[in-house]
Amino acid sequence: MPVLPRARGPVSAAVLDVLAGHAAAGDLAGALPDLAGVDPLGDDLQLALYACYELHYRSFDGLDERADDLEWDPDLLALRARLEAPFLDAVRALVDGGDDVEAAVEALLVEPTEGSGPSWHLAGDGERWQLDEYVALRSLYHLKEADPQAWVIPRLDGVAGRAKASLMTVEHDEYGAGRPERVHARIYAEMMEGLGLDTTYGAYLDVAPAPVLATVNIMSLFGLHRRWRGASVGQFALIEITSPPGAARLVSAIERLGLPERVTEFYAEHVEADAVHEQLVRKDLLAGLLEREPELAADVVLGLQASTVLEDRLADYLVRCWSAGASSLVAVPERSAA
DSSP: OOOOOOOOSHHHHHHHHHHTTSSOGGGHHHHSOOGGGSOTTSHHHHHHHHHHHHTTTTOOTTOTTHHHHHHTOHHHHHHHHHHHHHHHHHHHHHSOOOSOHHHHHHHHTOOOSSOOSHHHHHHHTOOHHHHHHHHHHHHHHHTTTTHHHHTTGGGSOSTTTHHHHHHHHHHHHHTTTTOGGGOHHHHHHHHHHHTTOOOSTTTTGGGOOHHHHHHHHHHHHHHHOGGGHHHHHHHHHHHHHHHHHHHHHHHHHHHHTTOOGGGGHHHHHHHHHHHHHHHHIIIIIIHHHHHHOGGGHHHHHHHHHHHHHHHHHHHHHHHHHHHTTOOOSOOOOOOOOO
């Protein structure tokens, strides 16, 4: 389990004090600042939200038996809802919206001949330290790959099970299709090991900037709420539709840097697997969901667009840092002996 990160402001400090056992969850309401003055996409709120969500995954080291109580503590859940509202409002303000799923998907299928995101940068003239940073930061999701989307499984119709069967087919592959050694999270950890990175789950949470946290938080937000099952499906579809070209560029980057073949395996797997998954999610998952629940079209579009805009913000941040010769990692103070 990851260790508790260091706070990045009053909101995350209040949450982390509760998780560390230094304060009671019932005191949270009085300990928080006015959220109207907190950047909903900034480090403080995003870290606080990430810490709340992590209680539903692996929790944190040192919480012991308190972790089970904290996961469903009503005061923590109420706080999480207060944090989710401005986050979701901020994301919705950045997207076009609408309910035309086909048009939203078609827009994702247009691959530029020349791009400026991290995979383009790394494939072109990116340096080894930049690849290391990218892989380290992406580990916040990839070491729990497909877990956020698994929450939507029981929320899909199992009788007219076209959408559910399609989702499960893809998830089955994500979890190794019955072979533990092929679980994608494990393959990612093996890539990290080949790069000399720390493969501990959550090891890089302390240095992950807000744009990274937001890309994972939106998955957790959609996955944990039945209300947002359509958005969760849309977000899942986005990953499967858009990942093959970027994965191919990352394979090229790794090969250009002369790294061992084992380091390419994770991205090489996604070039092939997600090309197949794209057809499944478009023809069966999305179409099957909307056959049964056409009223979810706008939510599906939100899921597609929300993750797109947050990924774009992350891409801009990473390339801007690297182009200036600067690290994209958050600088954190040393932990006190106490």
